Amino acid sequence: MPAALFATMPICQKTIIIRLGMPMAQKIGFLLLPRFSMLSLMSALEPLRVANRYINDHYEWQFIGASNTAVTASNGIPVSVTAMSEVKDLDRLFVCASYAPQAGVTPSITQWLKHRGRTGAHIGALESGCHALAAADLLNNHNTALHWESQAAFQETYPHLKLSNNIFNDDGKRFTCAGGSACLDLVLHQITQDHNRNIADQVARCLIHQRQSEVGTGQDSLVMHTLQQKRLSPVIDAMAAHIEDPLDGPELAAIQKVSERTLQRQFKQAFGMPPRSCYLQMRLQRARQLLHESNLSVMQVGIACGFGSNENFCRQYKTMYGHPPSRDRKMDIGMAAYEALG
Structure with a gap:
């Protein structure tokens, strides 16, 4: 559903997007589990930040944790968070995890995610965050994209769920992503769905990012050089x-x-x-x-x-x-x- 009317004009190899009216801000949450990937988080966040330059600060985001205690990423950097009990309505929620994801999936987080699922929010996961969604029964009847290194462990734990080798999946209700730079492509896809392809392409150009295909691009577990x-x-x-x-x-x-x-x-x-x-x-x-x-x-x-x-x-x-x-x-x-x- 288009979020706004706009016009574009190429000037000196740049594109000016003329704002003609924008809707209310879209509220986005990033639930951080211990040892989450900073690369995946930033790859998802930066397209939103850049998009706000062209769409009148349409996206607002917050980092969320099980409590108010800072959550430490896998690279050792702590990130300040808002306790999930204090979070109000969200339009879209990213669950971020990487190493040992099950250690961070507590009963309180599982119950909180189940509640969020009942609100109709667009909920998904980056990298191993899908473990938390699976524990909350939020991935039933949805294809799950996951980093190729983590697929075996996930399949052993949740054999009833269907894995996809795509770099990301997004069916409008649930989304999952293999992580890393694929998070850029996921969020660019979502910007396209929220607004249009032109804005997403402009964001990609600003980030010097060559966009992958839409949903359906696969990942290789072994790089074949020769x-x-x-x-x-x-x-x-x-x-x-x-x-x-x-x-x-x-x-x-x-x-x-x-x-x-x-x-x-x-x-x-x-x-x-x-x-x-x-x-x-x-x-x-x-x-x-x-x-x-x-x-x-x-x-x-x-x-x-x-x-x-x-x-x-x-x-x-x-x-x-x-x-x-x-x-x-x-x-x-x-x-x-x-x-x-x-």
């Missing part, structure tokens, strides 16, 4: 889809339609290692993500990543990371306890 690597993407995709039940050598070779020996040579040329080693790294990386972002036990993580025995899992994990998986789990528990006290 042509040799790109040619192996079907095998890499199959590996990623079969972490819990790993495929064997003949099955991987069949996907590439080559012999096992040829596949070995192709992987060594492209990645400097045989497919078996590449596959093992992917499984161990997934295991580390689950240890950081899920409540699964060490043994359950090993099973979810295709290891037949806990002993083998712990040995392989220590070889790759220099310490047993239990250490990563204890680090997260300790951090969560520290933040709860803070």
